[in-house]
Amino acid sequence: MQDRLKIQGFTPERLMEPLAALDATLPECRRIVAHVVQRGNDDLTAITQVRARVRDRAQEFVGIGRLEVIERRASAVDPFVKYLLKCPDGSEIETVRIPLEKPGRFSVCVSSQVGCAMGCTFCATGRMGFVRNLETWEIVEQLRIVSRELRASGEGRVHGVVFQGMGEPLHNLDNVLEALDIISNPCGLAVDGRNVTVCTVGIGPGIERLASMKTRVRLGISVTSARAAVRRSLVPMEGRYPIREVIKAAKLFYERSGHLVMLAYALMGGVNTGADEAEAIAELLREMPARLSLIEWNPVEGMPYRPPTEEERSAFHDALARLGVPVVRRYSGGKDIGAACGQLATESQRQPRGTRATD
Ligand code: SF4
Structure with a gap:
């Protein structure tokens, strides 16, 4: 333990x-x-x-806990930095530093578990299986490492946090909530709760619990497909918590918090970028106002998916626009540093120490 x-x-x-x-x-x-x-x-x-x-x-x-930085990969094409961190028990987790539009501001994508039990078929972490929950201090320490580095280099500060790294945060909600208290505390990292997004694959009871609290954090849901059969093939939890039920819980969160929910959508060419998918999303959004955040799927070796072509991407975007779906197109950075969730940790398990490129 x-x-x-x-x-x-x-x-x-x-x-x-x-x-x-x-x-x-x-x-x-x-x-x-x-x-x-x-x-x-x-x-x-x-x-x-x-x-x-x-x-x-x-x-x-x-005492003061330590996570060892065993690899730090800085992108050569954009200011993303990905860290592979080692916990005291030898487990490896990932953290990503993401530049925001305003200079000097960064968001940090943190892990909440070692591995993940959700088994999403497009995710390298899902392939690892579940190992354990991260302790509260291990979540905070990921931010302390990035914050310290930003201060020392004079590059800026941590402005936002997104729980979208390894693990399902709503399956480790007690520790995530404790970490949120420290992250937003003026003596901690003083990050405004409104700049923190907890992104879930869609765990209904966890969303309801968040909705029942007076929290300033934002909620993100990884939709991936609005068609039940397609989603089930990508996100096995669809079988337990169908997206329509998840949206009902998210609506409760929206009504109680007043914060628009972010629906994250990883675009995979030939899988979830067709006109029928756009219609299913529009129908889903009739249930609740939300922002759809499109991001290209980052390729993971050995997976039967691919990012969309430019034509697929534009056609999907146009179809959504015609249906009146509000879209935010996120830049999917860090491709050259294995920025997809779980990529570094799974590479690390396959490769002996000392053979990986670090900067
Ligand atoms: S996408 Fe998220 S919830 Fe799904 S397996 Fe990966 S880490 Fe877990």
């Missing part, structure tokens, strides 16, 4: 509990969390305005 007690896994309020025996005060806990999470320090020796015994206990009994 992973050691859950790491400073990155606590808000200042929660950190008071393991330090209660020393009567640690809230301001002291705030300083400890800010020193580690916000400023990216790896020990507490230089911390000020925290009593020595509180500092020592925090260092010794709580």
Whole structure:
């Protein structure tokens, strides 16, 4: 079992509990969390305005967790950076740094699990199967690594977070929610909840739980196809949570939060880019206003899919426009660095250490 007690896994309020025996005060806990999470320090020796015994206990009994960066791939064609990180138990996970339109702002795509049980047939992580849930601190640590690097290089700061890396975040919702508290905490990474998107394959009860909370986060649903039979062949969870039911839960989220839901759609040539698919999407969107976010599928070796041709892409886009479907076309960057979810980790399992290109 992973050691859950790491400073990155606590808000200042929660950190008071393991330090209660020393009567640690809230301001002291705030300083400890800010020193580690916000400023990216790896020990507490230089911390000020925290009593020595509180500092020592925090260092010794709580400690600072570490994920080792075993590979950092920077794209040669766009400013994407992908990190392969090693957890203390040897598991490998991925994190991607994504540049936003406004200079100096970055979004970070984080993993929530090692592997994934959902088994989507177009996803390299799905092929790995499920290994374990990430601890809260392991989710926060992915952001701390990117944030520290951006600050050190003067490139900018983490502005947004998207839970769209390895794993199904709604299957690790307790830890994801704890991580969200730390990510948005002013002593943590101070990322506005409205700039955080939790992207799910469509787990109805998890969406309903999110809808029942007063949260500022956004919801994304990986649709992939609006036709049940096609979707079932791509997303096996369609058998358990049909997309129509998922949209009902998403509508609840929309009504309670007031935030438009993002429907993520990975375009695969010859699979989900036809006129019948556009009509099925338009019908789905009659149930609930949403934004459809189109992204090209990133090729994964050995999978029977391909990205769409320019003609397929334009025809699909035109068909959606004719049907009045609001579309956001996302740039699918990082192709040269294996930016599709799970690609680095699965490559890493196949290749011996030292044979992979790093920059
Ligand atoms: S697409 Fe997402 S939910 Fe599906 S297998 Fe991959 S990581 Fe899991």
